[in-house]
Amino acid sequence: MAAQELVKLTDAGLYCEAGDFYIDPWRPVGRAIITHAHSDHARPGNTHYLAAEPGIKLLETRLEPGSSIQTVPYGEQLTVKGVKVSLHSAGHVLGSAQVRIEKDGEIWVISGDYKIEPDATCAPFELVRCHTFITESTFGLPIFRWRPQEEIFDEINNWWRGNKEAGKASVLFGYALGKAQRILSGVDAEIGPIYTHGAVERLNAAYRASGVDLPDTTYAATMPRGTKYSGSLIVAPPSAQATPWMRTFGTVSTAFASGWMRIRGTRRAKAIDRGFVLSDHADWAALNHVIRETGADHVIVTHGYAAEMVRWLNEKGIRASSFSTEFEGEREELQPARTESDTNEDETDSPESTPAESKQESNIVERFL
Amino acid sequence: MRDFTNLFIALDETNKTNEKVAAMKRYLESATPADAAWAIYFLTGRKPKQLMQIPKLVSLAIAAAGLPDWLFAESYDATGDMAETIALLLPESTKSTNQSLSEWVENRLLPLRGATEQAQYEAVLSAWEELNESQRFIWNKLLTGAFRVGVSQQLVIRALSQVSNLEPAVVAHRLMGTWEPTPEFYTRLVAPETDDADISRPYPFYLAYPFESEPESLGDVHEWQAEWKWDGIRSQLIRRGGQSFIWSRGEELISERFPELIEESNILPNGTVIDGEILPWKEANVLPFSQLQMRIGRKNVSKKMMEDVPVIIMAYDLLEFEGVDIRDRPLSERRELLERLLRGLSCSADPQQMTLTERDLSAPSCQRISTRFRISPTVEVDSWEAMAEARGNARTLNVEGLMLKRLSSPYKVGRQRGDWWKWKVNPFTMDAVLIYAQRGSGKRSTWYTDYTFGIWDNGKLVPVAKAYSGLTDEEIRQVDLFVRQNTLEKFGPVRTVKPELVFELAFEGIAKSTRHKSGIAVRFPRMLRWRQDKPADEADTLETVAALLDSQNNS
Numbered sequence: 001m002a003a004q005e006l007v008k009l010t011d012a013g014l015y016c017e018a019g020d021f022y023i024d025p026w027r028p029v030g031r032a033i034i035t036h037a038h039s040d041h042a043r044p045g046n047t048h049y050l051a052a053e054p055g056i057k058l059l060e061t062r063l064e065p066g067s068s069i070q071t072v073p074y075g076e077q078l079t080v081k082g083v084k085v086s087l088h089s090a091g092h093v094l095g096s097a098q099v100r101i102e103k104d105g106e107i108w109v110i111s112g113d114y115k116i117e118p119d120a121t122c123a124p125f126e127l128v129r130c131h132t133f134i135t136e137s138t139f140g141l142p143i144f145r146w147r148p149q150e151e152i153f154d155e156i157n158n159w160w161r162g163n164k165e166a167g168k169a170s171v172l173f174g175y176a177l178g179k180a181q182r183i184l185s186g187v188d189a190e191i192g193p194i195y196t197h198g199a200v201e202r203l204n205a206a207y208r209a210s211g212v213d214l215p216d217t218t219y220a221a222t223m224p225r226g227t228k229y230s231g232s233l234i235v236a237p238p239s240a241q242a243t244p245w246m247r248t249f250g251t252v253s254t255a256f257a258s259g260w261m262r263i264r265g266t267r268r269a270k271a272i273d274r275g276f277v278l279s280d281h282a283d284w285a286a287l288n289h290v291i292r293e294t295g296a297d298h299v300i301v302t303h304g305y306a307a308e309m310v311r312w313l314n315e316k317g318i319r320a321s322s323f324s325t326e327f328e329g330e331r332e333e334l335q336p337a338r339t340e341s342d343t344n345e346d347e348t349d350s351p352e353s354t355p356a357e358s359k360q361e362s363n364i365v366e367r368f369l
Numbered sequence: 370m371r372d373f374t375n376l377f378i379a380l381d382e383t384n385k386t387n388e389k390v391a392a393m394k395r396y397l398e399s400a401t402p403a404d405a406a407w408a409i410y411f412l413t414g415r416k417p418k419q420l421m422q423i424p425k426l427v428s429l430a431i432a433a434a435g436l437p438d439w440l441f442a443e444s445y446d447a448t449g450d451m452a453e454t455i456a457l458l459l460p461e462s463t464k465s466t467n468q469s470l471s472e473w474v475e476n477r478l479l480p481l482r483g484a485t486e487q488a489q490y491e492a493v494l495s496a497w498e499e500l501n502e503s504q505r506f507i508w509n510k511l512l513t514g515a516f517r518v519g520v521s522q523q524l525v526i527r528a529l530s531q532v533s534n535l536e537p538a539v540v541a542h543r544l545m546g547t548w549e550p551t552p553e554f555y556t557r558l559v560a561p562e563t564d565d566a567d568i569s570r571p572y573p574f575y576l577a578y579p580f581e582s583e584p585e586s587l588g589d590v591h592e593w594q595a596e597w598k599w600d601g602i603r604s605q606l607i608r609r610g611g612q613s614f615i616w617s618r619g620e621e622l623i624s625e626r627f628p629e630l631i632e633e634s635n636i637l638p639n640g641t642v643i644d645g646e647i648l649p650w651k652e653a654n655v656l657p658f659s660q661l662q663m664r665i666g667r668k669n670v671s672k673k674m675m676e677d678v679p680v681i682i683m684a685y686d687l688l689e690f691e692g693v694d695i696r697d698r699p700l701s702e703r704r705e706l707l708e709r710l711l712r713g714l715s716c717s718a719d720p721q722q723m724t725l726t727e728r729d730l731s732a733p734s735c736q737r738i739s740t741r742f743r744i745s746p747t748v749e750v751d752s753w754e755a756m757a758e759a760r761g762n763a764r765t766l767n768v769e770g771l772m773l774k775r776l777s778s779p780y781k782v783g784r785q786r787g788d789w790w791k792w793k794v795n796p797f798t799m800d801a802v803l804i805y806a807q808r809g810s811g812k813r814s815t816w817y818t819d820y821t822f823g824i825w826d827n828g829k830l831v832p833v834a835k836a837y838s839g840l841t842d843e844e845i846r847q848v849d850l851f852v853r854q855n856t857l858e859k860f861g862p863v864r865t866v867k868p869e870l871v872f873e874l875a876f877e878g879i880a881k882s883t884r885h886k887s888g889i890a891v892r893f894p895r896m897l898r899w900r901q902d903k904p905a906d907e908a909d910t911l912e913t914v915a916a917l918l919d920s921q922n923n924s
Contacts, residue, residue, distance in 0.1 A: 142436060143444045143457040253383075262457070263448050264381070265814040268519065273383050308443050315437065 006083075006101050006108040007134060009323045014110060014134070014302075018103050019083035021050075023110050026326040033085070035112025036096035037062050037177060040328040050078075052087045054123065055095015057206040058177060074123065090114035091125030092280050093178030094207060100128050109294065110134040113327075115279065116286045117149055120185040121178070121212050125290075133296035136327070138281040138304035139259050140312075146259070146283045152276055153186040159255060159274055160191050160233050169229040169249040173272070174257040176200045176237040178280050181207050181214060183235060183257055189215035195229065196220060197236035197245070220248065241272070259283070291318065303327040372396060373408055373470040374504045380518050389520055393528035402552035403471035409558070410550035412525050416514035420481040421489050423451065423513060429490055433497065434458040446862055449814025452509030456502055465501035478511055523783060533559035538573070538782045545620060546570040568609040571616040572642060572688050572696065573782040577772060580790035584753040587773065587790075594700060594776050595748040595756060597768040598791055599683050600658045600878070600892075601648035602665070606630065606682055608637040609692075615647075626665050627680055633741045640692030641710065644780075645684040645745070655767050657880040659890055681741045684711060685772075688780055696780035703780065711744055763794045769877060770794045796875035797891075797917055799909045800900055803870040804830055806852040807863050809837065817852040817864070818845055820896075822874060824887070826911040830868055831887045833914065834876065839896030848899075871900040871908050879917050889915055 007016050013025030021031040028045035035041050035051075037058035042051075044063045051059050053071040063069065072078060074097070077086045087097035092113040099110040109130040116125045156172070163170045174180050176199040184194065184204070194217045196204060201219040208214060220234060229249040238256065240246065254272040259279030261267050267275035281304075282290060291299055291313065299320040301309045306322040313320035379392035393412070397405050431441045436458065445454045466473070477496055481489050496508055510516045523537075526544065530537040540558070546569055548554050587593060603618040613634040615624045624631050627647065637643075649656035649664070656678065664670065664678045687707040688696050695703055748759050748771065756771070763770045770793035778788035801822035809818035819837050823830030840848065848870065855867040875897045882890035889911075 141444050141447055142434070142440060143448060143454065145457070145461075260815070263815065264453055265449050265810075268381075269813065269816075271384055273385075305443070305447075308440065312437075312440060 004103070004106055006103060006106060006132070007110065009325070014323065014325070016083060016101055019080040019085065019101070021080060021085075022046075023099050024112065024327065033087075033099050034059060035090065035099060035110070036093055038093070038113070038175075040326065041112060050085075050087075052089075052095045052097040054210060055093075055097075057210045058093070058095055058203065061202060061206055074126070088126040088128050089123040091116060091119060091122060093119075094122040094181070094210060094212060096122065098126070098128055100130065106131055108132045108134065109296075111136055111290075113138065113281055114290070115282050116290065117146065119182055119280070121181045121207060121214075127290065127293050129293075129295045131296060132298040132300065133291060133294045134300045134302060134323070135287065135291060135309075136281065136303055137287060137301045137306050137309040139279065139283050140287055140301070140305035140309040142284045144259060144262055144279075144283045145285065146262075146277060146279060149186060149278065152257075152278045153188075156183070156186070156255070156257070156276055157188045157191060159253070159276075160187065163253045164192055164231040166253075167230045167251065169232050169234060169252045171234045171236060171246065171249060171252045171254045172257060172276075173236055173238045173241055173255065174278075175280075177203050179257060179278070180204070180235050180237070181212065182280065183278070184214045184217065185212075187215070187233065192231045192233060193218065195223070195232055195234045197234070197240050199237045199240075200235050238270075241270070370466050370468055370470050370473045370500075370504055370507070372400065373404065374507045376408070377507055377518055378503060380520055386524060389524055390528045390531065393520070393525065394531050397528060397532045401469065401471070402555040404469050406550040406552060406555035406558075407470050407474050409525065409529070409544075409555065411511065411516045412518065412520055413522050413544060414517065415550075416516065417479060418482065419514065420478060420512055421493070425486065425489065426455075426493065426512065427451070429493060430455040430458065433494065434460070446808060447815060449808065449810040450515075452513050452515060453506055455509050456506035459497055459502075459505060462497075462501045462505065464499050465504055466499050473508070474511065478508075481512070529559065533561075535559070535561070541573040541782050542570070545573060546616070547622065568612060569607060569614045569622070571605045571607060571614070571620070572644075572694075572780075574603065574605070574618050574644070575781045575789060576618075576784040577774075577789035577791040578784060578786045580773065580792040584756060584773075584792070587753075590750065590753050590756060592776055594704065594774045595750070595759070596685065596745045596772045596774070597748070597763065597766065598770045598772050598793065599646045599648055599655065599745070600767070600769050601646040601655075601661060601683070604645060604647050604682065605688070606634060606637075606641075606643045606645065607689075608634050608641040609639055611639065613637075623665075626670060628670060629675055630680060630682060630741060633739050636739060637710075637742075638691070640689060642687070642689035643682065643684045643707070643742075644686040644688055645682040647680050648683055649678045650681040651679060657767070658878070658892065659880045659882065681743055683743050683745045685745050686780060699777045699779065700774055701776040708744055711739075711742055760792060760794060793877075796877055796893075796897075797879060798873055798875050798897060799824065799833075799914050800871050800903060800907070801833060801874050802830055802868045802905045802908045803848070803866060803872065804832065804868055805863050806848075806866055813845075816845055817849045820848075820872075822872065822894075823868065824909045824911050824914055825906075826887070831911060832885075833887045833889065833911070834874055834891050834894035836872075836874055836894045836896050839875075840899065844899055868905050871903040871905055873897040873900055879914070881918065887911055889918070 006018065007014050012022060012027035012029050014023040021033055022029045023033045024035055024041040025032050025046065026043055031048045032046040033050045037055055039062065042059055042062045047068065049067060049069040051069060051071055053073045056069065056071050059069060072087055074087055074089050077084050084102040086100045088100055090096040090098045090112050092115055096112060098112060098114065101108045107130040109128050111134060113136050114125055118124055160170045172183060174183050180200040181204065194215060196217045196219055198219060198221060201217065204214055204217055234249060255274035255276060256270055256272045257276040257278040259277060259281055261275030261277045297319060299313055299318055301320060301322045302325045310320040310322050376392060376396040380389050383389060396408065400408060431438055441458065444458060445451060448454045477492065481492055497505055500508055526537050526540045529540045533540065543558050546567060605616045607614040613631045614622060615627055615630060617623050649661040660678045664674055667674060684707060687703045687710060690706050750756050750759060760771045770791065773790045773792055775788040801824050803820050804823040805821035806817040807819040808814055809816060821832050821835050824833045851870060852864055852866050856864045857867060858865040874894050876891040876894040878892035880890050882888060
């Protein structure tokens with residue numbers, strides 16, 4: 001193997017030795033490039049961060065105040081110890097990036113999480129040609145086939161309208177970061193008022209502050225007792241299911257928006273009424289499309305149905321292997337309905353700690369490079 | 370087919386039983402009797418005999434989907450449902466059908482049985498061609514004979530009861546036994562009155578709830594009849610029109626498995642229905658359930674088998690007497706008739722001399738018209754303390770505990786609280802180590818939920834039990850993660866994991882077994898709790914667990 005290994009797997013995460021930096025490390029390191037603000041990729045505790053500019057306000061909600069975060073626009077090339085580094089839109093959530101690393105003409109791309117379907121809340125996926133492609137494979141089985149989002153939004157709107165006619169409130173669960181905003185951007189806000197859980201509202205604020213247009217939403221906890229919610233849409237993180245918070249809304253129909261809803265068993269395990277197949281990850285066909293189009297002659301699969309994707313690619317004549325990482329993809333969405341006691345601290349119903357505006361100066365003092 | 374698929378979607382899209390019942394009612398009201406009959410047939414879990422061999426169906430689906438075999442297998446592993454896997458993997462559909470359910474079943478589905486392989490392939494391919502994705506799923510479900518949609522028989526009965534304005538118990542009874550899903554059947558099912566007595570039709574079983582509070586809460590002990598909770602096959606023995614039938618609780622006709630009981634039932638008068646438990650029994654003792662299991666596992670009951678594992682019916686109740694349904698009479702009255710019928714005097718056990726199996730069941734007062742039909746002995750005590758004490762002796766009698774039945778209770782339908790309780794003895798327990806894990810099926814298909822546990826034997830872990838239930842969802846999530854991160858080897862769907870996690874297992878009984886590596890078989894194992902405080906090397910040993918054999922009467 002003549003090509004050099006630009007990224008390797010270490011105990012702390014994916015590491016570029018030549019540039020001495022990590023990508024989405026799971027243990028504290030000196031310098032970390034963060035592909036996007038989901039908690040399995042953006043972990044606190046690192047000394048310096050580099051991330052794509054559009055996602056800065058999201059990242060600030062995830063990292064400790066005063067963290068040293070340097071941002072860079074998509075496509076702008078930096079040189080880190082002789083290694084050329086640039087970030088390219090991954091189309092996953094606002095500010096999500098693929099990391100392109102080039103040294104001596106050898107190009108590696110680390111995908112982070114990605115989807116290729118357009119998303120009104122973030123920049124579209126950019127295909128980056130490379131020699132080695134490190135890809136996710138959250139939905140790397142052929143059973144995962146997404147229908148166009150227009151159809152899914154129609155389904156959601158029809159469900160909401162039907163519930164309204166039946167005098168029910170519609171509670172829709174989805175990731176607080178990304179999925180919730182994509183849902184908001186796609187629903188027909190004419191149907192009725194939209195309320196949010198605190199975790200969603202906090203991130204809505206960060207999205208709006210980043211210039212993303214979302215329909216009006218009201219943080220449910222600010223409403224007086226006795227408010228009637230029938231006919232409204234309530235957007236909440238999955239962890240809010242089966243919490244006392246849910247009792248506020250009277251008679252509800254519940255739904256969940258996730259790629260996992262493609263499987264009937266996971267839909268039933270969530271004990272929800274409806275499942276909408278809406279994912280911020282690439283489906284089987286899209287994964288295959290992207291892998292092929294990158295032109296990579298070596299593919300490394302990080303998470304999801306990794307072993308399956310590796311075997312599939314090798315049988316197709318594309319050299320593939322896997323890295324065993326601690327990324328979860330949408331796996332945590334798979335959790336069965338939680339009990340009231342174990343609500344994720346990250347997703348409590350409090351909109352406090354809106355993106356920190358302070359500490360910007362520290363970014364200037366301690367730079368990634 | 371379209372309306373039936375929509376019914377399925379409606380049932381699948383709600384968790385609320387009232388909405389499920391309403392959806393079925395809507396469907397039944399607009400369906401033709403022919404469609405309604407088939408819908409009821411499938412919704413109550415009935416299925417046609419195998420129409421097509423599953424491996425053939427799978428290879429056809431694999432070819433149609435254009436995938437390697439292993440990828441199909443991985444996809445199946447992820448969904449846990451063959452019909453669904455096929456529906457999800459077939460090339461996208463562009464059509465859908467308007468033809469009725471009965472047309473699809475009678476003209477397309479049933480003719481598959483016995484057709485040539487080529488004809489089957491063509492018929493299934495053209496069916497897939499004509500159906501949309503949801504309809505394909507339903508078709509596959511019907512084809513694989515695994516149509517379960519999350520509605521219980523009770524809910525179907527409720528819907529039918531609303532459609533027909535009949536009492537649920539009447540509908541439940543009419544649905545029992547074997548019937549053909551014809552328009553005539555459906556019309557009779559919802560008709561105000563019918564006189565079509567099918568002589569083999571059993572009554573719905575009345576099932577007890579587990580009793581978990583203090584017995585004093587049940588009031589005066591003298592208002593209750595207490596019996597032992599026997600561990601066999603709950604059955605109904607029917608004698609009508611010179612014929613005999615035995616039904617299991619799962620509504621399976623099991624007459625052929627017990628020729629000696631059928632033969633012996635000739636002595637019963639026509640118009641008799643007995644509710645009881647089939648037990649393996651030798652002389653004055655009940656044998657371990659595993660022996661009965663071995664016997665029912667055989668297709669043909671050999672003479673030797675009948676000699677090695679003789680069976681009896683332990684009669685609990687009388688449901689029909691002299692051709693009259695007596696289920697609404699009080700238990701005390703039914704019991705008297707049962708005793709009269711089986712010509713016994715009251716057969717009771719003295720709790721002061723807890724040697725019931727030896728003394729009381731062979732006592733002269735218990736001799737009856739046949740040694741194969743025994744009356745379930747009652748436990749006569751004057752206080753709940755004495756009752757609790759009696760329950761404590763259950764293990765030595767090889768019974769699971771006590772049944773408490775209110776003497777004034779009618780024989781109801783299904784599992785209901787209030788009048789009948791099962792008061793089991795506390796289970797055995799052991800601490801065992803998780804050694805293999807497998808993904809569950811249905812809604813647990815993406816999680817490692819099916820576990821095999823081992824206990825120590827000379828420094829090695831030997832598999833001793835499989836268990837699937839008892840953990841909270843959060844615990845399942847944690848164990849699932851552990852399994853994924855600590856897999857040592859994969860054998861098909863089974864993963865060998867690092868032997869680290871210890872669980873306290875509960876089980877109801879233990880028996881010697883030549884079929885298990887450990888030499889023992891435990892009954893109804895389940896996880897009681899996750900012993901996160903316990904390292905694997907402190908789990909139980911085969912020696913200590915096998916010692917429990919002696920606490921039972923395994924003679």
